[in-house]
Amino acid sequence: MVAEADIPEAEKISLDSMPNVWPLYHRAEVVVGDVTSPLAVTTLWTQRQGLEGKLQPNEFAAIGQCYSPRGVSLIIRELLANPNIRTLVTWGKDATNTGEQIKTLFEQGFNPDYTIPGFGPSIRLHEEIPAEEIQRVRENVQYIDMREKIKVTDYSGMAEFLRTLPNERKPWREFGIRYPLARPTTTQMPGELMYSAQGQSVEETWLDIIDTILKFGREKILPGEDFKLDIPSMAAIVRGDEDHITMKKPEVFRYIPNFEDSVARYVKQFTTSERPEGVAYAYGEELFAHESLNGEKINQIAYITDRLKKNPHTGRAFGSTWNVGRHMTAPEGPCLVGVQFTTMHQPSDDSHDLLLTAHFKTHDMFSAWPSNVFGLRELQKLVFDEVRKPLVDKGLNVKLGPLMTFSGSAHMYGGQIAYAQQTLKEFPLDDNRTYRLAGRMNVDPRGNFGLSITPENRIRVDHYDPNKGEVIHTQEFDKRIEAERWFSDTKRASDPAHIMYLGRELANLDTVRRLREKGINAEYRQDRVIEINGKPI
Structure with a gap:
């Protein structure tokens, strides 16, 4: 889904600069401990603060929640950016099956189209990350799945388990690497609030x-x-x-x-x-x-x-x-x-x-x-x-x-x-579309309108209740601009297509009025073409 030309170039991150730049994403939603620690934990939908309170900052690099499978790519990005991390643990309530997708990625890999086996097209890993880089994460970062093995409310038990994991501080690469996010092209139109x-x-x-x-x-x-x-x-x-x-x-x-x-x-x-x-x-x-x-x-x-x-x-x-x-x-x-x-x-x-x-x-x-x-x-x-x-x-x-x-x-x-x-x-x-916003006379909930020309060659507007079919208001105008302002200022119509329709009808009606002023036998009937001397034009 991302064109090759849209993929930005990667940049290296020195290990010395890691405390200042990592994590790369959602820093306000990640508990950062010691960035040189080999351990990272995602608690999925379970509150990260409960686990944070049971650990010392030097016992982990990061603890973060991951609500959506779209976060899987961000986890891969963070692991590439910080090669100090050698172990990724998932634990907590897996409300969106995100933990299962992380597990599948680490255990089975991913498809050529960057989808994860068994999970369809709704999630693709970020295509701007080279496939060989994702593979390096799988080879160098140990994945441990603790979902359902320790209760999601047992923060103390989870902390004790994490303390049993190896704590050797040896990065799997001498630098981190950052692949900027590709930005899809969007067209922003001017508009209101x-x-x-x-x-x-x-x-x-x-x-x-x-x-x-x-x-x-x-x-x-x-x-x-x-x-x-x-x-x-x-x-x-x-x-x-x-x-x-x-x-x-x-x-x-x-x-x-x-x-x-x-x-x-x-x-x-x-x-x-x-x-x-x-x-x-x-x-x-x-x-x-x-x-x-x-x-x-x-x-x-x-x-x-x-x-x-x-x-x-x-x-x-x-x-x-x-x-x-x-x-x-x-x-x-x-x-x-x-x-x-x-x-x-x-x-x-x-x-x-x-x-x-x-x-x-x-x-x-x-x-x-x-x-x-x-x-x-x-x-x-x-x-x-x-x-x-x-x-x-x-x-x-x-x-x-x-x-x-x-x-x-x-x-x-x-x-x-x-x-x-x-x-x-x-x-x-x-x-x-099943609820039609198509300018049809029986759709606009604010009403239908009958347009006609009075014997005095004035514009007449009859406003009909859309439910009862009764005329609820009648207004006459000498000029087309007066009728247009009345429709606009009194908010008589709500559907943009209906408003455009009324504008066309007012234009036809006003054309007939002007022809009559010149002595031409012109006829206006709503929803029909203008007639001159009984013939449509």
Whole structure:
């Protein structure tokens, strides 16, 4: 996926400079001990701080977590950069099968296309690292797999095991080597601060999201060489009721590592108070057993359902996952910070949609957003099932409504960009639209418009309710520019294609008005070509 011309040249790192330059990536997320130590540990999803507290700094070179299989290449890069490391140990909760991929790489190697045997195309090792260099790591660094051999909560036991490993300080090469990250080409279009994406399904909405970020995301440089494309505020709407079991096109997510296998396990975290062993936080724990300042466990979802049963239109059906006492200064905190349930009336059938809006402070929109939304869907269904009958008994017809996410920082990391581009190449957004944003008169939720010319040769606009078909407002104008400003200033339409359609119709209508002013027998009918003397032109 990386062209040879795009691969930067490598540079050597002297062993003496190692304390100043290593690790190369995510330094804020890695505990650095003695860089001359032969030992490095990845704790996968288990908190690294627990193990750090049981070891002296001179007993290890680095301890770091690795949440995603995309981190496997970064581990290889770090081992190439610091040849002092002779032993790599994996231990902890392997929520994304990352540990298994590291094990397979060391034990079986990798395929000619840089994929790891048995793991498909969603993960490729960085192709700018020569194959022979990856092979040298496999030959010179001992790999030890301690997953499931020591409990993920037994930090003392793990520390004792690490102390039994050889501690000979003899680098396997007299220099480190750094292969700069290849940067995929992106086209950044000028744009505004906030964007939205929507679709009938999770797949469709996600394609809209990654398309938007690739076009309008702004580059942010991260410590080391990595970067991300970021949109400061982004809303995403899933209008259908699809869940992780009923999704119609799971193949759309083929470049998200281990997606289909992990999503079913992941969504369970949203509907239970249990926190998986060794992880820093779980959304369900914060929502179903939120710890107050006095130590009391608060079931916020029970509170939400109770409020909705009493008043379906309440503004207080809100739950927070952000615990100020614990998360403000903690090394890790939840990205999802709040969920809010509300209802919206649908005049077409006098029903009410139960909506869920989820607020994220920071959001990996490529790998994390789909699983997040499928988990939130399960939470929405749980609340819906709890409140539906009591509300129906009160005469309120409630339906499961759209699910919305609002992300304060919606981003994709540099290593995800090529996969996002490939996804859109294989699944073009236009070919996968089911919720049509096509400017059709029956689509724009803000209304339909009838355009005509009055007997006085003025512009007349009738604004129709899209649900009832009734005229809700009529306005007349002497000039086309007045009508255009009215549409713009009063926010009458929401779909860009619909707005373009209205612009074309206003242009045709105004042309007919001008012809009539010159005494020409011209006729305007909406959605039809202009006629002069009864003949189309």
